[in-house]
Amino acid sequence: MAHGSDVVGERTVFGRKVHFYSSTHERSHLWGCYGMSPFPAGMPCYGLIWEGWCGDFYHIDEYLQVMHLGRVMANPGHKYAFLYALADPRAGPTRLVDAGKLMALCAYGQTGSPDRDEQALIDFLLPSDLYPLSKEDLRESPYYNIGVTHQKFTNLARRFSDAIFDSFHTFAKKHLTKGYPLLISGGCGLNCEWNRRWLETNLFSDVFVPPCANDTGSAIGTAVDAMRHFTGNAKIKWNVYSGQPFTFDEIDRTGLEVHPLDYGQVASVLLDDKIIGWVQGNCEIGPR
Template sequence: MKILSFKSGHDGTVAGVDSADDSLLFSYEAEKNSFPRYTPVTPDTFIDAGLWFKDLPDVLALSGWSRNGIDHVTTSGAGYFGIGAGSETVGKRTFFGKTVDYYTSTHERAHIWCSYALSPFVQGEPCYVLLWEGVLGDFYEIDRDLNIHHRGRVMTSPGTRFAFLYALADPDFPISGGELRPADPGRLMAACAFGEGGPAEEEEQVLIGQILSIDTTTDPLRKSSFVNSPYFNIGTDSQRLKNLATKLSDAIFKHFQDFAETHLQKGYPLIIAGGCGLNGNWNAKWEKSGLFREVFVPPTTGDSGCAIGTAVDAMRHFTGRAKLNWSVYSGQSFCDDKADLEGLTATELNLKHVAQALYDGKIIGWTRGNCEIGPRALGNRSILAAPFNAETRARLNRIKGRAENSPVAPSCLEEDAHLHFDLEGSSPYMLSFHQVIDPSLAAVTHVDGSARVQTVRRNQNAFFYDLLAEFKATSGAGVLCNTSLNFKNSGFINSTSDLAHYAQQVGLDGFVAGNTFYEIGKI
């Protein structure tokens, strides 16, 4: 049984699952291939997905979605909310002349089943799920028979409450503005690293209390309601904002931790779903909390995983199975097309040559195989650089069009991670912060001493692992700066022609595409 699944709305995605071997065939995110970030499903995405199928799929699945705002009018499938009766629809549809099974379930369920399917825990092992995002902030339990039990709503809209602070402080966000910008949670998360923790001062307590007490189901957060706040339009680079961001982050996390300590006492592993799972600080706190035997965050914890989740929900309905064999490199394949080679010197790819260029201070685009699924560059659509010089971080941020003090993440040989970071074990999806213990890694050490680490094993990504190993042989450290390869406000670059244009536009020193190393300005 082959299942073709769609997620509409922002972060549009098309995914394919084959129940014959419980495999994820692909997950194509519409923003990839240099489309604008958060793009809905496009004809390009649909056509790319169709190339996987020699025949039409057996099941057509659709993730639920709703209009933004407090009314949440259903715009796709089974809507946004629900895990019980009425949260799924089963029927038949005629799809390009073939009668297929049709399945749709809610956005809430899509998040839960995506994270469950990708987790390392075997089917039948009970686990807890935390779903926190822009709307939902709930805990669940999945039992051995795949029943979902709601264990409690901790807070509505935790992601929105967190991001709202950035909009409140930003003079560029209009007072009449409604929907928050998708990039604001990440911006505020970066600001937290510059903040001073400790007990909140009186005016901080007042604003945190206001942000956390509003009933967002009936009264969405509006900037116009906070014009008298001392933080209104204070500026996003204000130290007072950074301090408050740290304390608001801690306050939100404490609400969820307190609930878990009281109500989730069976010691099951915890699976995290929803966009708040991209907050590496919160993920690290869950890992260190000691409340759960293990914590798993999938690379597609945000909405880009919902097409996978609904496909799995359909597979569960028709087959009784809800686990997938999958790879994080299940996105679109790279298009090694013709490029304008003027100003470029092309040589056959040699990893020692690339490692030496990186050690010499070159900044290099790196493309291999299929795109990563989810928003993190994990060694297939990356910009790479040596990790030793703080000026390298500043240059990378200029290339990316970001503030020069923005954090840059490291990728590291997994067996060496303990030499450089307070990390034992693996962190393959770059979703958790760890303290840097190697003082030589200035380019990847954030102001608070942390880094969002990706660990790499050879059976995870052989070519990227081999590059890290060559860089270690050259430099003494199997660590590289790794940031995403994309035009500003667009998804990953996915063709040689786009990459050649990008490299010369932003000032890369070279790039790898296919089996060729292109160097810029070399005579």
């Protein structure tokens, strides 16, 4: 991250002078992940920030200095979501919520090398710096409005997902060679399959992904960045159950059965394919 990517000064808020600190979106992801990670202060780490518009690797050294190791791909998250929109006859512009849908569809795709049509689309999308991508530019593609459950598309989804991961993995093997822990942040950090594969590469001593890897963790990250600047400390104590407490308001219980928690009963009800609403403690932080 370039020197000067943060803004420091004094501002007046409600008639009172306060220290002011502002930094970039990338910094919020990186420092949020670092601050929440279980690794001790001073341990060097690698960082991967991949989301809608950026896909970059970083190195944080023992003095909390950050070095940008390189950009692997522009817009990986947008490209991932775009592929779903390309096949969906109901879709217009790319919707970021489609990224999670494509991740689920990958489970239905068959493994194997891309065929000619798949490779042509992968070769078009991955190097592209265009944003936003236009679905109409690919009207002649065999995947245009093919339907998201079509086997040809689920195969493409899996191979496209693999191609994105392989691009980042190839860069990491070449440039991230010291075995430091890997911090993963950005919306692509919600991809469970990619997270599993990073752990299995054995390139890193450990891998950490916060529960709020996407923009829901940006406020935490900017706060950690400011704390690092003013105090030199970039570690925080936190708990995943830091969300809002459940409100026990009155609801219409028509058709519902209410029981105290009994694990045997829960297992029995699930075995009978029934639906359970389970309320316990605070909400987890992060997207749900």
